Every structure is written in structure tokens, then in C-alpha cells.
Amino acid sequence: EAGVTQFPSHSVIEKGQTVTLRCDPISGHDNLYWYRRVMGKEIKFLLHFVKESKQDESGMPNNRFLAERTGGTYSTLKVQPAELEDSGVYFCASSRISRGRYEVYEQFFGPGTRLTVL
């Protein structure tokens, strides 16, 4: 079974440019999450998809960030226009669908995309 993959592994862009990150979850995983770690801080939740629907986007920093998951398969996270403070490592994770509060499944993480905004 292939793991979660992310593309690109690294991206260096200038302030004001646009970058699109891609995540391919494990096949059959309906839950897809985006997280971000900014230098020196803990990893923080950005948003959660269940299939193609946004279940929770409370962690999205602002409207420069747009996430999509068309067809409920892979997801993209676009940053437009990028700012210096957007630099960090963006992780994607996926898990099986759960049917309630106490049915929790392990989240499998991708290798991350390191974004540097100059």
C-alpha cells in the first residue's frame, strides 16, 4: 500500500508569488488533513476534508490560503499571494473514515513540503 505522498518536497518562491502544494492520500482514506509547522513552533492544524467536503477549516490562517479536494481523491493547497510568514513545512495526513467521537484511526503523514518565501 503506497503511503501519503506530497509534491513538491521543496519550494522556494518570492513574496507575492503563488504556490500550489499537492497531497495524494492513501487510497480509500476519506479523511485528509493539512498541517503546518512554522520554524520553532509546534505543528498546527489547517483544515480537514471528508471526501471532497471541507469538514473543518478553522485553522486556515487567512483567505490567501485555498484548499481543494475535487473528486475526494488528491488535495491541493494554494497560497496566493505568498508572504514571508507562510514559510514552513506543510504536512498532509490521511486516515480512514470514523463513525463517531470514540472511533479514532491513526493518521498517516506525508513527508511534507518545505516552503520558503523570500
Place this chain on the structure above:
Amino acid sequence: KNEVEQSPQNLTAQEGEFITINCSYSVGISALHWLQQHPGGGIVSLFMLSSGKKKHGRLIATINIQEKHSSLHITASHPRDSAVYICAVTSGGGADGLTFGKGTHLIIQP
């Protein structure tokens, strides 16, 4: 909003030592996750637990729901255990996003 605190932030020990990393959280949870990230590597899930204790090889994870506290133990530590260990919790529904601690940087010296 759940607050997750880990201690220590940094830990250097000699090979063979017994290691303990602690995690506390502020609000009731569905599950607690221990994750590992080696330098330059990806994040790997070690344990997911909601009660009691789990063991995998030299790693043991315990959780006390009443005290909102979990520990990760490593017995007979080895240099290959050097990594960042991260505690994370699922606070609400079973599929909610994780809330993370800052991580513990562990170095095991030969």
C-alpha cells in the same frame, strides 16, 4: 481549545538509559497519539491510545485519563532512537484534526 504540553523539550542521554517523555493536555480527548520524526525524515505514528498502556518493542506508552497525562518510555535506549517525539491529541470527534505539543528532541549518545 486543548493545550498540549510536553516535557522535557530537549533530552540527551547515554545509550542504554531508560527514557521518559511526558505529555499533559487541558481538555478531555478522544485519543492521544505519540509520533516520531527522525532528522530529515517523515512523521511516523508510534502509538494511539485512549486508555491504559501499549507496548511495542522497547517503547511503552501510558495514559491517565483522569489526570490528563501520558508518558512515553523507551527502555534500553539506542542511538537510533534519536529523534523528535511529538505528543498530539484528538479532542473532539474521532476524525478531528490533531492538536500537537512542541515535541521533545531526544539525543542518545553511544
